[in-house]
Amino acid sequence: LGTPQPVAHPACPSLPERRCHHPLTNHEANRQLAYCEDSVKERFDRIVPFLKEVAALPRDGQLGDRIQEMAQDRLGHGFNEALVNDSWIEGPDLKGLFASATFEALNAATKQFGRKLEDQKDDALSTSSFFLDCGFHAVDISPCSDGRLKGLMPFIFRLPPWSFTYRKAYAGALFDVEEDLRLWSEVELRRFREGVPNRADEGSRYLKIAVYHGSSSDPHHEGCAAHGSDERKAAEAALDRLQAFRQAVENAYCCGASTDILLVGVDTDTDAIRVHVPDANGDVSVHRYIDNAYLYQETLNLERDAAHLAIYDAIRSVNETDDWGRTTGGEPHDGMRRFVANLLINNLSQIDYVTERYQGRYPAEIIGHAERYISVGDGFEEVQMRNLAYFAHLHTVEENTNDLDVGIKIFRKLNVSHGLPIPIAIHFRYDGRVPGGRERAVARAQRVCHAIRERHSELDEQDMLYFQLTVQDRPSGSEIEEVSQA
Amino acid sequence: LGTPQPVAHPACPSLPERRCHHPLTNHEANRQLAYCEDSVKERFDRIVPFLKEVAALPRDGQLGDRIQEMAQDRLGHGFNEALVNDSWIEGPDLKGLFASATFEALNAATKQFGRKLEDQKDDALSTSSFFLDCGFHAVDISPCSDGRLKGLMPFIFRLPPWSFTYRKAYAGALFDVEEDLRLWSEVELRRFREGVPNRADEGSRYLKIAVYHGSSSDPHHEGCAAHGSDERKAAEAALDRLQAFRQAVENAYCCGASTDILLVGVDTDTDAIRVHVPDANGDVSVHRYIDNAYLYQETLNLERDAAHLAIYDAIRSVNETDDWGRTTGGEPHDGMRRFVANLLINNLSQIDYVTERYQGRYPAEIIGHAERYISVGDGFEEVQMRNLAYFAHLHTVEENTNDLDVGIKIFRKLNVSHGLPIPIAIHFRYDGRVPGGRERAVARAQRVCHAIRERHSELDEQDMLYFQLTVQDRPSGSEIEEVSQA
Ligand SMILES: [Zn+2]
Ligand SMILES: [Zn+2]
Ligand SMILES: [Zn+2]
Ligand SMILES: [Zn+2]
Numbered sequence: 001l002g003t004p005q006p007v008a009h010p011a012c013p014s015l016p017e018r019r020c021h022h023p024l025t026n027h028e029a030n031r032q033l034a035y036c037e038d039s040v041k042e043r044f045d046r047i048v049p050f051l052k053e054v055a056a057l058p059r060d061g062q063l064g065d066r067i068q069e070m071a072q073d074r075l076g077h078g079f080n081e082a083l084v085n086d087s088w089i090e091g092p093d094l095k096g097l098f099a100s101a102t103f104e105a106l107n108a109a110t111k112q113f114g115r116k117l118e119d120q121k122d123d124a125l126s127t128s129s130f131f132l133d134c135g136f137h138a139v140d141i142s143p144c145s146d147g148r149l150k151g152l153m154p155f156i157f158r159l160p161p162w163s164f165t166y167r168k169a170y171a172g173a174l175f176d177v178e179e180d181l182r183l184w185s186e187v188e189l190r191r192f193r194e195g196v197p198n199r200a201d202e203g204s205r206y207l208k209i210a211v212y213h214g215s216s217s218d219p220h221h222e223g224c225a226a227h228g229s230d231e232r233k234a235a236e237a238a239l240d241r242l243q244a245f246r247q248a249v250e251n252a253y254c255c256g257a258s259t260d261i262l263l264v265g266v267d268t269d270t271d272a273i274r275v276h277v278p279d280a281n282g283d284v285s286v287h288r289y290i291d292n293a294y295l296y297q298e299t300l301n302l303e304r305d306a307a308h309l310a311i312y313d314a315i316r317s318v319n320e321t322d323d324w325g326r327t328t329g330g331e332p333h334d335g336m337r338r339f340v341a342n343l344l345i346n347n348l349s350q351i352d353y354v355t356e357r358y359q360g361r362y363p364a365e366i367i368g369h370a371e372r373y374i375s376v377g378d379g380f381e382e383v384q385m386r387n388l389a390y391f392a393h394l395h396t397v398e399e400n401t402n403d404l405d406v407g408i409k410i411f412r413k414l415n416v417s418h419g420l421p422i423p424i425a426i427h428f429r430y431d432g433r434v435p436g437g438r439e440r441a442v443a444r445a446q447r448v449c450h451a452i453r454e455r456h457s458e459l460d461e462q463d464m465l466y467f468q469l470t471v472q473d474r475p476s477g478s479e480i481e482e483v484s485q486a
Numbered sequence: 487l488g489t490p491q492p493v494a495h496p497a498c499p500s501l502p503e504r505r506c507h508h509p510l511t512n513h514e515a516n517r518q519l520a521y522c523e524d525s526v527k528e529r530f531d532r533i534v535p536f537l538k539e540v541a542a543l544p545r546d547g548q549l550g551d552r553i554q555e556m557a558q559d560r561l562g563h564g565f566n567e568a569l570v571n572d573s574w575i576e577g578p579d580l581k582g583l584f585a586s587a588t589f590e591a592l593n594a595a596t597k598q599f600g601r602k603l604e605d606q607k608d609d610a611l612s613t614s615s616f617f618l619d620c621g622f623h624a625v626d627i628s629p630c631s632d633g634r635l636k637g638l639m640p641f642i643f644r645l646p647p648w649s650f651t652y653r654k655a656y657a658g659a660l661f662d663v664e665e666d667l668r669l670w671s672e673v674e675l676r677r678f679r680e681g682v683p684n685r686a687d688e689g690s691r692y693l694k695i696a697v698y699h700g701s702s703s704d705p706h707h708e709g710c711a712a713h714g715s716d717e718r719k720a721a722e723a724a725l726d727r728l729q730a731f732r733q734a735v736e737n738a739y740c741c742g743a744s745t746d747i748l749l750v751g752v753d754t755d756t757d758a759i760r761v762h763v764p765d766a767n768g769d770v771s772v773h774r775y776i777d778n779a780y781l782y783q784e785t786l787n788l789e790r791d792a793a794h795l796a797i798y799d800a801i802r803s804v805n806e807t808d809d810w811g812r813t814t815g816g817e818p819h820d821g822m823r824r825f826v827a828n829l830l831i832n833n834l835s836q837i838d839y840v841t842e843r844y845q846g847r848y849p850a851e852i853i854g855h856a857e858r859y860i861s862v863g864d865g866f867e868e869v870q871m872r873n874l875a876y877f878a879h880l881h882t883v884e885e886n887t888n889d890l891d892v893g894i895k896i897f898r899k900l901n902v903s904h905g906l907p908i909p910i911a912i913h914f915r916y917d918g919r920v921p922g923g924r925e926r927a928v929a930r931a932q933r934v935c936h937a938i939r940e941r942h943s944e945l946d947e948q949d950m951l952y953f954q955l956t957v958q959d960r961p962s963g964s965e966i967e968e969v970s971q972a
Contacts, residue, residue, distance in 0.1 A: 177920055182668055189671050192678040192686070193739065200678070244921035251919035253679065398884040398937050433737035434663055435730035451884050 009360040010216055010293035011272055011351045012300070016359050022296055023304045024345055025352040026158075033155060034357060040112065040385060043075075043105040044372045047098060048420075050074045054092050063088045067097070077104050095421045099466030102373055102423040103485060106383070106468070110480055113382040118477055120160040127163035128197065130342070135335030136207040136260070137198050138165040138187045140180065143211035144224055144234075145169035145393055145403070147371050148268040148362075151386040152211060155353070156271050158346035161381055162476045169379070169393055171403050172226025173210045173238040177245050180208065184249055184259070205260045207339075208245055210238040213266040216293075217361055222268070225406065231265070235286040239263050239276075242284065260336065264343070267293065269361045271350045275340050277318045279329030290314050290340075292347050299348075311341050362386075369414060373423040374407045376448060380427055381476070389425070395444065397451035408456055421464045424452065427480075432473040442483050445469040449486065495846040496702055496779035497758055497837045498786070502845050508782055509790045510831055511838040512644075519641060520843060526598065526871060529561075529591040530858045533584060534906075536560045540578050549574045553583070563590050581907045585952030588859055588909040589971065592869070592954070596966055599868040604963055606646040613649035614683065616828070621821030622693040622746070623683050624651040624673045626666065629697035630710055630720075631655035631879055631889070633857050634754040634848075637872040638697060641839070642757050644832035647870055648962045655865070655879055657889050658712025659696045659724040663731050666694065670735055670745070691746045693825075694731055696724040699752040702779075703847060708754070711892065717751070721772040725749050725762075728770065746822065750829070753779065755847045757836045761826050763804045765815030776800050778830050782837050797827050848872075855900060859909040860893045862934060866913055867962070875911075881930065883937035894942055907950045910938065913966075918959040928969050931955040935972065 012020035050070065057066050064084040071078050083096050117124075131139050141164050143149045149169070153161040161167060166183050168175065184206055191200040198204055214231030215222035223229030227237060242261040249259050263284050265274035272293035278284045295314055299307040315337050319330060331337065354360060375389040383389065390407040394400035411422040426448055430441035449467050453460045469483040498506035536556065543552050550570040557564050569582050603610075617625050627650050629635045635655070639647040647653060652669050654661065670692055677686040684690060700717030701708035709715030713723060728747040735745045749770050751760035758779035764770045781800055785793040805817050817823065840846060861875040869875065876893040880886035897908040912934055916927035935953050939946045955969040 177922060178917070178926070181920060185675050186671060189675045189678065192675065248917075248920040248923075252917070396882040396884040398882040398933065431664070431734075431738070434667060434734040436663060437734075440664070447884065 007217060009270070009355075010267070010291070011270060011296040012355050012360055013297065015355065019355055019359075020296075020300055020352070022300055022348045022352050023302060023307050024299075025349045029158065030349060030353045030356070033353065036112070036116065037385060040105075040109045040383075040388070043108055044102065044388075046074060047101045047105065050101070051094055051098055054097065055094060057092070059088060059091055061088050063092065067092060071101075075101055075104065076108075095419075095463055095466070098420050099423045100485070103425065103466075103468045106373060106380075106423075106425060107480070107482075109385075109388070110380050110382040113384065114477060114480075117160070117162060117382060121162070121477075124160035124162040127160055131163065131207075131339070132197055132204065133335070134339045135204050135333065136339070137191065137202075137204040138184075139207045139209065140164065140166040140183060141209040141211065142167075142173055142175035142180075143169050143266075144173040144213055144226065145171050145391045146213060146224060146226075146268070147369070147387045147390050149211065149213055149266060149386075150388060150391065151384055152266070154384050155386065156266060156273065156347060156350050157343060158349055161384055167381065169391060172224055172234065173212050174226070174241055175210065175245075177241065177248050180245050181248050181252060185253075188253075188257075203258075205258050206249075207260045207262060208242060209262045209264060210242050211264045211266060212238045213268050215269050216267045217269045232286065235263065235265060235276075239284060239286055246282075262336075262340075263289075265289070271347070271354050272296065273343065273347045275343060277315055277340055278332045278336060279319045280332060281329040282332070283329060288318060290318050290344065292344050293351065295344060296348055296351050308341075308345070311344055312337065315340050315344075369410050371410065371414065373425055374411060376404070376424055376426045376452070377428045377445065380425070380480070382480070394448070397448060397455055401455070404452065404455070408459070412459075416459065416464050421466050422459070423466050423468070424449075425468045425470070427470045427472065429472050429474055432478075438471060438473075441471040442469075445471060445483060493703060495756070495841075496753070496777075497756060497782040498841050498846055499783065501841065505841055505845075506782075506786055506838070508786055508834045508838050509788060509793050510785075511835045515644065516835060516839045516842070519839065522598070522602065523871060526591075526595045526869075526874065529594055530588065530874075532560060533587045533591065536587070537580050537584060540583065541580060543578070545574060545577055547574050549578065553578060557587075561587055561590065562594075581905075581949055581952070584906050585909045586971070589911065589952075589954045592859060592866075592909075592911060593966070593968075595871075595874070596866050596868040599870065600963060600966075603646070603648060603868060607648070607963075610646035610648040613646055617649065617693070617825070618683055618690065619821070620825040621690050621819065622825070623677065623688075623690040624670075625693045625695065626650065626652040626669060627695040627697065628653075628659055628661035628666075629655050629752075630659040630699055630712065631657050631877045632699060632710060632712075632754070633855070633873045633876050635697065635699055635752060635872075636874060636877065637870055638752070640870050641872065642752060642759060642833060642836050643829060644835060647867055653867065655877060657886075657892075658710055658720065659698050660712070660727055661696065661731075663727065663734055666731050667734050667738060671739075674739075674743075689744075691744050692735075693746045693748060694728060695748045695750060696728050697750045697752060698724045699754050701755050702753045703755045718772065721749065721751060721762075725770060725772055732768075748822075748826075749775075751775070757833070757840045758782065759829065759833045761829060763801055763826055764818045764822060765805045766818060767815040768818070769815060774804060776804050776826075776830065778833050779837065781830060782834055785834075794831070797830055798823065801826050801830075855896050857896065857900065859911055860897060862890070862910055862912045862938070863914045863931065864958075866911070866966070868966070880934070883934060883941055887941070890938065890941070894945070898945075902945070902950055907952050908945070909952050909954070910935075911954045911956070913956045913958065915958050915960055918964075924957060924959075927957040928955075931957060931969055 009015040054067055064087050067084045068078045079100055143152050153159050190196050212234040213224055220229050223231050224234040227234040246259045246261050249257050260282055263276035274289045274291050276284050276289040299310045316331050370387050371390040373389050375391045379391050390410055392403040392407050397404055415422055426445045428441040428445050430437040459465050467486045470480050472478050472480050495501040540553055550573050553570045554564045565586055629638050639645050676682050698720040699710055706715050709717050710720040713720040732745045732747050735743050746768055749762035760775045760777050762770050762775040785796045801823050802817050856873050857876040859875050861877045865877050876896055878889040878893050883890055901908050912931045914927040914931050916923040945951050953972045956966050958964050958966050
């Protein structure tokens with residue numbers, strides 16, 4: 001309780017005196033990611049200073065024009081005329097300007113990321129081929145929806161998001177087994193009908209990954225809220241879900257319906273991962289894992305080749321452990337070993353990244369909450385960055401009241417207590433091949449908007465809820481279509 | 487407006503003077519259905535008279551015992567002791583007794599129907615084989631959820647409900663295209679993986695049927711509420727959905743993904759159907775159909791064989807029409823012709839049934855609403871009987887507010903205005919092969935119960951809402967498991 005004791009950095013113990021540089025770090029990638037992160041955050045960070053300047057402007061007949069000019073200058077965009085026209089009478093609509101500028105920043109970020117993802121299409125294809133080469137015809141990943149894991153794929157795993165067949169976040173990583181069973185059968189049907197990505201009679205597998213998280217500097221307060229900041233509980237619950245999924249596939253489709261599972265933990269202070277390597281039977285234990293912070297430290301002073309070898313050794317030897325996680329199954333199949341090695345090596349760069357930019361750990365105000373908007377619905381897969389949004393994946397408020405309420409509570413502190421409204425971006429995907437699908441996605445967005453207003457009518461009456469409604473066709477990289485702002 | 491003018495019965499014009507008996511009617515089946523209908527309705531009908539007797543009992547120390555005795559005698563079951571124990575102090579809890587007796591009657595009905603469906607398992611198998619023989623490896627039917635269509639399969643179509651691959655009712659027959667696309671792929675995957683009911687390379691089809699309805703005696707008031715009692719609109723909207731589904735399958739799965747569609751209308755006064763026979767291209771028109779009331783009349787005085795032939799003639803010639811519904815496609819494939827003939831012939835028995843028991847038309851108070859409870863969730867497929875329940879198929883109240891509110895409005899008139907509460911049976915299916923599936927179905931039932939209480943809190947505070955929560959495993963005929971009454 002109270003402020004957490006400073007603990008040695010688990011990957012780079014010489015911190016804060018001396019930074020570490022791991023031999024396998026990709027420095028060019030780190031430079032690009034830093035540029036991307038800074039430019040997106042900067043777009044949001046300049047909004048409040050801009051509004052302070054607006055508040056100080058003289059309230060005469062030119063106020064509207066001055067706001068527009070200043071916006072172009074400071075933010076790079078103007079506002080809808082209706083938002084500024086009457087400001088000379090009533091004073092500037094600071095809440096409306098705040099929400100509108102936030103949505104502009106969000107839209108600019110999604111465009112920037114969208115272009116980046118577009119450029120990565122070849123990477124994504126080659127990563128998918130790598131997965132297939134490891135024996136996985138589909139990789140389906142469900143991290144916790146915590147905002148600190150939002151950069152999971154581009155930052156923590158260093159993998160193009162689109163290389164995964166499915167990616168969906170759930171509170172506490174407690175993914176929907178029934179829905180995943182449908183995805184499983186969707187993949188299988190494509191293999192049967194179209195031979196994509198390979199034929200159904202090839203002995204490859206469906207890989208399901210769940211990602212939980214904890215906090216090494218303040219484990220009892222800054223862990224996963226969905227599991228009461230109990231990391232063990234978070235890991236066990238995610239593993240339960242993985243096993244349930246695997247069992248469900250076997251029960252429902254029996255013979256030849258083989259599924260691999262993989263459990264991964266993230267220390268959200270350092271972004272170091274922990275991979276629970278399966279044994280030869282595909283079984284996973286919460287007690288049997290490789291801690292990449294430790295591996296980083298162990299391999300820090302090796303040559304590149306030796307570091308590589310050490311990582312493969314670690315994967316091989318983790319299943320020879322003699323303690324709690326003991327298994328008689330032996331090491332996993334070759335493809336799984338390569339897959340895990342790839343994850344671990346990629347993550348070394350991210351440990352370096354956090355070491356460089358944040359002296360090893362995200363600072364406390366970022367360890368806690370610093371989200372810029374609430375993302376509701378299917379979420380923008382274009383924006384994959386730590387703590388930019390609080391995300392509630394939902395189709396109805398009724399089914400996910402808790403997720404939504406937690407988000408509102410966070411933003412009461414972050415925004416409402418400072419007189420700023422809560423920007424809520426509602427986003428749904430549709431399948432353009434299905435007639436009427438777009439209309440139904442729009443109707444769903446409107447219904448969810450209505451339900452949020454109803455549930456939090458007190459905030460709504462205080463003009464503290466602002467919405468942007470968008471929909472997007474199913475293929476990755478489709479245009480984001482704005483339906484309305486309200 | 488006002489009371490509708492009496493119109494000649496469309497199938498049997500000699501009514502009300504003289505009843506008709508069609509040569510193809512199955513009188514034994516009619517007798518059995520009549521017994522079934524009477525025994526179920528009687529269970530509900532004796533509840534109010536019983537309560538009147540209870541109200542008249544002396545309020546002394548023996549009241550509880552007397553209620554239990556009288557219930558055993560009049561209803562065939564006792565009540566939970568907690569419900570009657572304190573009645574000597576506070577008087578009998580008439581609302582609680584009403585709700586509890588209604589749920590008992592419902593449970594007895596589901597058991598009775600469940601046994602009947604169990605007995606029909608062989609019938610269902612042979613009907614499925616008949617479908618397959620007609621070239622349909624799956625038949626998926628979506629009627630309007632109107633209570634007057636609840637007897638669609640056993641009564642109006644005379645087909646075992648379980649012979650259909652999927653059966654789900656939607657307000658206005660506006661089924662969920664996305665969900666049906668999933669069902670389509672589920673069927674296809676089974677054919678690929680297991681060769682059930684036939685192999686994927688056999689050229690059979692998926693048949694999707696939508697069923698709308700209208701009222702011949704009061705078309706502008708007693709038609710489909712979801713389409714403002716406009717029968718044309720109801721037919722067009724259902725056909726739109728069918729075409730969207732067919733298009734969606736073709737777009738999403740292209741080559742070789744062939745789907746047949748069939749549109750059927752029901753006159754809910756006479757139960758006579760109208761079949762919109764597809765042409766040789768599988769195209770359907772709202773203007774091109776066979777009216778079975780007319781066909782009944784036309785074939786009433788023929789020998790059985792001649793009547794049969796006349797029906798096949800009608801199917802062949804409907805696509806030669808010269809008016810609005812004109813087509814150049816010619817008659818549909820042989821299997822579709824046999825399927826439609828079977829529907830028409832089966833329905834002749836039901837026209838006879840309504841003629842015999844209700845002088846050709848359901849009486850006005852039954853043409854309108856006379857439901858006994860609200861069924862929410864997935865519905866009991868065991869209870870398939872006209873107007874027994876108002877049904878709202880939903881997974882969340884948020885997505886189906888309108889369906890629920892319409893039901894509550896109906897029951898405000900039927901029950902609340904007479905001081906009686908609204909019995910609401912919440913029922914969800916789960917897949918027992920999926921670990922945790924049952925727990926999630928139970929949680930869903932409880933969440934929906936909570937949402938209904940919240941939405942209609944005024945009624946809830948007046949103690950006018952009573953709930954029974956049940957769940958059931960996916961295979962047809964699984965036990966109905968009571969979770970709670972509240
Ligand atoms: Zn979490
Ligand atoms: Zn979604
Ligand atoms: Zn209807
Ligand atoms: Zn359902």
